[in-house]
Every structure is written in C-alpha cells, then in structure tokens.
Amino acid sequence: MKRWRRRYYDFFSYFYDQIIALHSRDRSALLRRFLLEKTGVRKGTYLLDLCTGTGAVALTAARFVSENGLIIGVDFSEGMLKRAQRKARSLGHPRLFWILAHVGELPLASHTFDVVTCSHAMYELDPPSREATLREIKRVLKPGGVFGMMEHCEPQNPFIRLLYYLRLLSFGSRENRSFARDERPYLKRYFSSVERILSPSGNSKLLLAHA
Ligand SMILES: C[S@@+](CC[C@H](N)C(=O)[O-])C[C@H]1O[C@@H](n2cnc3c(N)ncnc32)[C@H](O)[C@@H]1O
Incomplete structure (x- = not known):
C-alpha cells in the first residue's frame, strides 16, 4: 500500500503545484502563513x-527562519x-534540508525541534x-514544543462531501x-494540550498540540 502511494505521489509531483494553485488560488499561501504564525515560527x-x-x-518558513534556525x-x-529542492534553489537558505523517509520512522535525534508541522496529509496515513x-x-x-496540523474541514456541499468521504475510504x-x-482524541494520547482553531476562511482547521 505504502509503495503504491509513494508511486502515486511520484507521478502526481509533476502536476501537484498546478492543481493546488487552480483549486485554491492564493488561499493555500494564506493557510501556510496562518499555520506558521499560530505555531509561533520565528527567526x-x-x-x-x-x-x-x-x-x-x-519554503514559506524559509522566509521567516534565519540562518541560526533550521528547516527540514x-x-x-x-x-x-x-x-521541493528545485524550488528551494532560488531562496538559497543555508539551513533548509530535505529528507526522504517514512514519517513513522524519522531518522532524526530526539528533542530537536521547536515546531513540527504537517499540512493536509495526516488523514491519509493508515492507522x-x-x-x-x-x-x-x-x-x-523539544519539551514544550508545538505540533501544528492543518486539515480540510468537512465540505458543506453534499457532492463534494461525498467525494471527500470516498477519498477517505480509499x-x-x-x-x-x-x-x-x-482528531483531538487521537492527539490527546500523545500531547498534553490540544486545541482546534478554524482558518479565517472557515474551510480548514488547525490542530495545535503541545508536547
Ligand atoms: C496531499 S500531499 C501534501 C503536501 C504538502 N504538505 C502540502 O500541504 O502541499 C501529501 C504528501 O504526503 C506524503 N506522504 C504520504 N504518506 C507519507 C509517509 N508515510 N511518509 C512520508 N511522506 C508521506 C506524500 O508523498 C505527499 O507528498
């Protein structure tokens, strides 16, 4: 299943940015800024x-985080x-890195990050x-660090909602x-506090969890 999904995304990578741009226009840029602001990302x-x-x-974070920070x-x-790597070239951020890995097995040291983010992907992972x-x-x-997870809210339009649930079932x-x-009961098993905030458009939700 994982291999199939990886191949699906390898193929999808050729069109991904164009499809997101068509679908959301500049709303996705606003959402990314909202996510970074609420998780407290700074220099x-x-x-x-x-x-x-x-x-x-x-890449949006690379505009806020300075050279003594780190983005992976x-x-x-x-x-x-x-x-991602191609787009990063023009930014020239010296501490922006990409790692090819399954998110359930991170090749990273414990207690390293102030903020972990995940946008529009957690709901795809199998339990x-x-x-x-x-x-x-x-x-x-790090102790006291923040996990910020951005997801779509359930669509209001019945047809789009049906497509949304079919995708979830897939x-x-x-x-x-x-x-x-x-998501809150799932996050509460791991984090001391979990709060849900609606995005300004009301179409997305941000889950903020504190370690
Ligand atoms: C819908 S895209 C979201 C991409 C990006 N976060 C955004 O908001 O545009 C989901 C991404 O999750 C990645 N992904 C899915 N399952 C994964 C896993 N188990 N480990 C690592 N990456 C995974 C896919 O390759 C894909 O790039």
Whole structure:
C-alpha cells in the first residue's frame, strides 16, 4: 500500500503545484502563513515539516527562519522532494534540508525541534502509520514544543462531501474517517494540550498540540 502511494505521489509531483494553485488560488499561501504564525515560527526556530510534498510549508518558513534556525522537510516521495529542492534553489537558505523517509520512522535525534508541522496529509496515513508518526513527533519535539496540523474541514456541499468521504475510504480504513471528523482524541494520547482553531476562511482547521 505504502509503495503504491509513494508511486502515486511520484507521478502526481509533476502536476501537484498546478492543481493546488487552480483549486485554491492564493488561499493555500494564506493557510501556510496562518499555520506558521499560530505555531509561533520565528527567526531561530528549528522546524520539521512532515509530508512536505513540494515543500509549500517549508519554503514559506524559509522566509521567516534565519540562518541560526533550521528547516527540514520530510517526505517518502522522491518526485515530490525533487520539486521541493528545485524550488528551494532560488531562496538559497543555508539551513533548509530535505529528507526522504517514512514519517513513522524519522531518522532524526530526539528533542530537536521547536515546531513540527504537517499540512493536509495526516488523514491519509493508515492507522498504524499515524500512531507511529504521532509517537515520532512527540519524540523529536523539544519539551514544550508545538505540533501544528492543518486539515480540510468537512465540505458543506453534499457532492463534494461525498467525494471527500470516498477519498477517505480509499485510504483503506474507516478509522481515517473518524480521525478526519475529530482528531483531538487521537492527539490527546500523545500531547498534553490540544486545541482546534478554524482558518479565517472557515474551510480548514488547525490542530495545535503541545508536547
Ligand atoms: C496531499 S500531499 C501534501 C503536501 C504538502 N504538505 C502540502 O500541504 O502541499 C501529501 C504528501 O504526503 C506524503 N506522504 C504520504 N504518506 C507519507 C509517509 N508515510 N511518509 C512520508 N511522506 C508521506 C506524500 O508523498 C505527499 O507528498
């Protein structure tokens, strides 16, 4: 299943940015800024962006985080990371790195990061991978660090909502649906406090969890 999804994203990497731009226009840029602002990303932050894809969140963060901070984007699709790497060249940030890995097995030292982010990807993980990933997030965060997870809210339009649930079911477990409805009980198993904030548009939700 994981290998199939990785190949799917390798293929999708050729169109990913164009499709997101068509779908959301500048809303996704606003959402990324909202995520970074709420997680408190600043100059010296050590930030880890999971399921970074073509690097949308990590590249936006590179505009705020200075050379004494650190930004790492992790993804298991080589295709997506190649796109991210290409886009990063023009920024020339000296402490922005990409790691090819499964997010449930992070090749990173414990208690390293102030902030871990994951945008529009946690709900895709199968339940064992999601649990492993939450454990890894807790492990690599410094005490008092923040995990910020951005997801779509349930669409209001009945047809789009049907497509949304079909997509969730395609990930292979009904539990993905209950996770997407309310992530808080899952996050509370690992984090001391969890809060849910709606994005200004009301179409996305940000889960903020403290280690
Ligand atoms: C919908 S994209 C989101 C990309 C990016 N976060 C954004 O907001 O544009 C999901 C990403 O998660 C990655 N992914 C899915 N499962 C993964 C896993 N188990 N380990 C690492 N990356 C994974 C995919 O390769 C893909 O790039």
